[in-house]
Amino acid sequence: MSQQIYLPFGGKYPIPYEFEADTMPVPRGQYSVLYELRDGNLTAAEAMIYLCMNHGSTWASGAAWPMSGPYLSKILGTRMSRWYVRKTLANLSDKGWIQTIDDDNPSGNRYRIRHHLCKYQEVPVDKDGKPLTFAVPRGPGGPLERCFDGDISWKAALVWIVLKHRSNWKAHADTAGQTERATLLELSKGCRMKHAIFQFCLTELTEAGMLVRLTPKSQSAIFQLYPKPFPKTIQPEPKRIRQTHVRGTAIKTDDHEHWYSNNMQYRCPLDDYRAVERLQRDRTWKRVSDYHKYQVMPKSILEDFEKVVVSHCQILRQLGKG
Numbered sequence: 067m068s069q070q071i072y073l074p075f076g077g078k079y080p081i082p083y084e085f086e087a088d089t090m091p092v093p094r095g096q097y098s099v100l101y102e103l104r105d106g107n108l109t110a111a112e113a114m115i116y117l118c119m120n121h122g123s124t125w126a127s128g129a130a131w132p133m134s135g136p137y138l139s140k141i142l143g144t145r146m147s148r149w150y151v152r153k154t155l156a157n158l159s160d161k162g163w164i165q166t167i168d169d170d171n172p173s174g175n176r177y178r179i180r181h182h183l184c185k186y187q188e189v190p191v192d193k194d195g196k197p198l199t200f201a202v203p204r205g206p207g208g209p210l211e212r213c214f215d216g217d218i219s220w221k222a223a224l225v226w227i228v229l230k231h232r233s234n235w236k237a238h239a240d241t242a243g244q245t246e247r248a249t250l251l252e253l254s255k256g257c258r259m260k261h262a263i264f265q266f267c268l269t270e271l272t273e274a275g276m277l278v279r280l281t282p283k284s285q286s287a288i289f290q291l292y293p294k295p296f297p298k299t300i301q302p303e304p305k306r307i308r309q310t311h312v313r314g315t316a317i318k319t320d321d322h323e324h325w326y327s328n329n330m331q332y333r334c335p336l337d338d339y340r341a342v343e344r345l346q347r348d349r350t351w352k353r354v355s356d357y358h359k360y361q362v363m364p365k366s367i368l369e370d371f372e373k374v375v376v377s378h379c380q381i382l383r384q385l386g387k388g
Contacts, residue, residue: 083207083275086293088355091125092117092227095190095198097182099163100231104256108161111146111154113258114224116163118142119179121210124361128181129167134174142213142220202227205355207293209276218274221259222267226276228257229289243294247286296352317374325374327367336378339371 093099103113118138123130135155139148146154158164162183168176181197182189190198205211209230213223232253233245254264271277280288307318307326318326324333333351334342342359343351354363 083293085296086203087205087207088203088352088358089201090121090204091199092120092202092231093181093197094200094231095182097184097188097190098198100228102183103228103258106258108163108258109154109157110221110224110258111150112158112161112163114142114146114220115151115154116158116179117224117227118210119164119177121204123179126362128179130177130179132168132171132174132176137174143216146220200231202230203293204357207276212274212276218270218276219267221257221263222270222274225253225257225259225264225267226271226291229253229277230291232256233291243291244280245287245289245291247281247288249286253287317370325371327370332363332367332371334371334375337375339368339375342368342371 095101099108099113099116102108103110108116115138118141119130119133122133135148135151138155139146139151142151155164159166162180164177164179166175167178181199192198203209209218209223209226212218213220218226229245232248233243234241250264250268251261254261257264259267268277268279272279276292277289278292280290307320307330309316309318316328318328318330319336320326324335325339326333331345332342332354333345334340342354342363344354344358344363346352359368
C-alpha cells in the first residue's frame with residue numbers, strides 16, 4: 067500500500083476554500099486527545115502526530131497506513147525534526163495512544179490508534195450509542211492538507227482543529243462555522259502553546275484565508291472558520307425503491323437514476339459505478355472521496371455496483387438503447 071496519506075493538490079492554494087469538500091471523524095469528549103491536550107496531559111506535537119495518524123487510518127479498526135518518522139517529519143515541515151517525531155511517537159506509545167502492529171514494513175511502521183484512552187464501558191457516546199466525534203474538513207482546503215502542502219505550519223493546523231472543536235458547526239447558516247466566545251489566553255492554553263506562538267498561528271490562518279476574527283480586540287474572540295460546512299440542500303421526495311436481480315446479483319434501484327447498496331447508505335448512477343455517493347446525516351447525498359471509496363466503504367458494495375452497471379449497459383446495447 068502507498069505510504070502517502072493525503073492527495074497532493076499542487077502546492078500553494080491559489081484561493082481560499084469557502085466550503086468543505088469532505089470530512090473525517092475526530093474523537094471528542096472525555097478521554098479524547100483534544101480533551102487530554104487541554105488538560106496538559108499531551109503536548110501540541112503529540113496531539114498533531116496523533117491527528118495525522120487519525121487522518122490516515124480506518125476509523126472502524128483504528129489501523130493507520132504505514133508512516134515512517136522521516137515521512138511524518140517531511141509532511142509536517144521543518145519545524146518538526148525526525149528526531150522529535152521519533153521521540154513523540156515513543157511518547158504516544160508509552161502513554162497508550164498508539165500501538166505498533168507492523169514494524170517490518172519498508173514504508174514505515176503501521177500503528178493502531180486509540181480513539182478514547184479509557185475502558186470500553188467508559189467511552190463517551192452520543193444519543194445513538196456511538197463514540198463521540200466531531201467532523202474536521204478533509205481534502206481541498208482542509209487544515210491537515212494545507213499543512214502537508216506547506217501553506218500553514220503544523221501548529222497553525224492544530225489551532226484550527228482546536229477552534230473547530232469549539233465551534234457551533236451545526237448552527238443556522240449565517241453562524242455555521244463560528245467559534246464559541248473565548249479569550250486568546252484561554253484558547254492558547256487549550257492548545258498548550260505560548261501566547262505569542264498562538265497569536266502567530268492566528269496570523270498564519272488569517273493570511274491563508276482559513277479564519278476571520280468577528281469581534282474587536284478589546285472583546286473576547288469569536289472567529290469564523292473556513293472552509294465552512296457545505297450548505298444544506300433541500301432533499302427531494304424519496305424515490306420508490308425496489309429490489310431487482312441483475313445476473314444473479316440482488317440490488318436496489320429507483321428504476322430511473324441510481325443503484326443503491328442493500329444498506330441504503332451508498333448509491334451510484336445507473337451507468338457509472340465510480341461516481342459513488344454516500345448518504346449524509348442530514349439525509350442528503352454527497353460524492354465520496356477516493357480515500358473513503360477504497361479504504362472505508364465495504365469492497366463488496368463497489369464490486370456489486372460495478373457488476374450491475376456493466377450488466378445493465380450490456381443489456382441496453384443488446385436492446386439497441388445504448
